[in-house]
Amino acid sequence: MLTDWIYGLVGGLMIGSAGAMYLLINGRIMGASGILGGLIDRSGWSNGAERVAFVAALIVVPGVIALLSGGSDAHLSGNLWVVAIAGLLVGVGTRLAGGCTSGHGVCGISRLTWRGIMATVIYILAGAVLLSLLRHAWGLI
Amino acid sequence: MRLIFAALAGGLFGAGLLVSGMTDTQKVQGWLDVFGDWDPTLAFVMGGAIIPMAIAWFATTRRAAPVLGGTFPSRPPQVIDNGLILGSTLFGMGWALAGLCPGPALASISWTGGAGLVFLITMAAGMFAAPQVRARLDMYWGMA
Structure with a gap:
């Protein structure tokens, strides 16, 4: 739809403003996999409370907005095997790579770091190749 | 104060993900579907997010320290x-399979039900296992 890109741009500006605030006020990089991963593998427990506050708000705020605006649909696959394997790949992959779409993508590219740019190119390429195979070559999704 | 601003950042991040459409797996998979019905929305989200973030990185070169210290x-x-x-x-492979990355997976958990929970649990397991996986790979490849 024509309006999708406007919502995308506005939402993107909100995401970037959140990252800018976290950087300039708290002095931290807003990367979802790093913030959560540091809690899970204990490497970030020294500032764990800050991470918990971030993650809690990340869950609650969109939940409340969706509730008030009549719900939202993620169109997530109902195939639990697919979802489980995807989650495992995302969990291991983002931690091996040291970042995901927010950390390497938003925060890395905006800082013009070579690692952020390369990671983003690689995960988009890998994703596009697999999705094209699954959808157009094998007709699985 | 640190906790308040961490929560503000997390909340604004989540709201932005919802508004942008990035909590919708169809839009993310649509972005990756370059040989099908390609959806360019993610590029606008990424572009929109990079603008304030680039300004913030520039500001770090003009300030001695973050507002709350450190x-x-x-x-x-x-x-x-x-x-x-x-x-x-x-x-990238996991992202394509489900259309979720870590931020949106957390942001959408209120309405993704059992499947969303399964994704979060296996993602957490993957994150928990990652240091071990890295240590094993280091022995063979020298990943450090």
Whole structure:
């Protein structure tokens, strides 16, 4: 739809403003996999409370907005095997790579770091190749 | 204060993900579907997010320290190691399979039900296992 890109741009500006605030006020990089991963593998427990506050708000705020605006649909696959394997790949992959779409993508590219740019190119390429195979070559999704 | 601003950032991040449409797996998979009905929305989201973030990075060069103290994150050595390449490849594959990455997976958990919970649990398991996986790969490849 024509309006999708406007919502995308506005939402993107909100995401970037959140990252800018976290950087300039708290002095931290807003990367979802790093913030959560540091809690899970204990490497970030020294500032764990800050991470918990971030993650809690990340869950609650969109939940409340969706509730008030009549719900939202993620169109997530109902195939639990697919979802489980995807989650495992995302969990291991983002931690091996040291970042995901927010950390390497938003925060890395905006800082013009070579690692952020390369990671983003690689995960988009890998994703596009697999999705094209699954959808157009094998007709699985 | 640190907790309040961490929560404000997390909340604004989540709201932005919802508004932008990035909590909708169809839009993310649509972005990756370059040979099908390609959806360019993600590029606008990424572009929109990079603008304030680039200004913020510039501001860190003009300020001595973050508002609430401490230091700005140092620029890590820019080495493209095997961990970055393998990790990003695996992440991209998982991203394509479900259309979720870590931020949206958390932001949408209120309405993704059992499948969303399964994704979060296996993602957490993957994150928990990652240091072990890295240690094993280090022995063979020298990923550090």
